[in-house]
Amino acid sequence: MAEENKIVLEREYVVPLRKKWRNTPYYRRVPKAIKALKQFIARHMKVEERDVGKVLMDKLLNEEIWHRSIRKPPVRIKVKAKKYSDGVVRIELAELPQILKWKAEREKRKKEAVKAVEKKEAKPAEEKVEEKKVEEKKEEKEKVESGKEQELKAAKAEAKHKRHEVVEKKGIKKPLRRVALKK
Numbered sequence: 521m522a523e524e525n526k527i528v529l530e531r532e533y534v535v536p537l538r539k540k541w542r543n544t545p546y547y548r549r550v551p552k553a554i555k556a557l558k559q560f561i562a563r564h565m566k567v568e569e570r571d572v573g574k575v576l577m578d579k580l581l582n583e584e585i586w587h588r589s590i591r592k593p594p595v596r597i598k599v600k601a602k603k604y605s606d607g608v609v610r611i612e613l614a615e616l617p618q619i620l621k622w623k624a625e626r627e628k629r630k631k632e633a634v635k636a637v638e639k640k641e642a643k644p645a646e647e648k649v650e651e652k653k654v655e656e657k658k659e660e661k662e663k664v665e666s667g668k669e670q671e672l673k674a675a676k677a678e679a680k681h682k683r684h685e686v687v688e689k690k691g692i693k694k695p696l697r698r699v700a701l702k703k
Contacts (some may be wrong), residue, residue, distance in 0.1 A: 529603040529636035546591040553593035
């Protein structure tokens with residue numbers, strides 16, 4: 521059986537990169553910064569013969585270095601280095617970038633919302649039936665209210681018609697006008 525790689529050494533570093541890439545052309549700056557980072561880690565983590573091939577970078581770290589294009593790598597970067605028993609050193613970001621924190625929070629909220637919806641759907645059948653009955657009662661009330669509204673409109677129209685009739689019966693030749701009805 522193959523032995524598991526155990527972590528022998530773990531450290532955090534703030535690696536200065538500016539001095540290494542400052543005097544290089546724009547189109548070579550990020551590769552130069554990556555080489556400088558690997559050399560720094562190889563030296564400080566005591567990799568055999570300072571072999572840069574044994575220093576492996578995390579995907580997020582690589583994206584963080586490249587995110588402002590090839591022309592502007594970061595001036596310094598905080599990394600966490602882990603040396604394993606086989607001599608390989610893996611480096612990753614010590615702190616997540618702010619954008620990734622926001623994305624993680626947003627995904628967490630989405631998962632919570634999905635769980636809440638699943639809990640509502642998982643209610644027993646009896647509760648669902650009761651909810652349907654309550655909804656039906658609300659709909660009936662709305663229908664009754666809308667029917668009352670229609671009746672009120674019809675009554676108002678009749679009252680308006682009666683007002684005009686009253687004015688005409690008196691024989692007034694003036695244009696029709698409203699006459700207050702007694703309630």
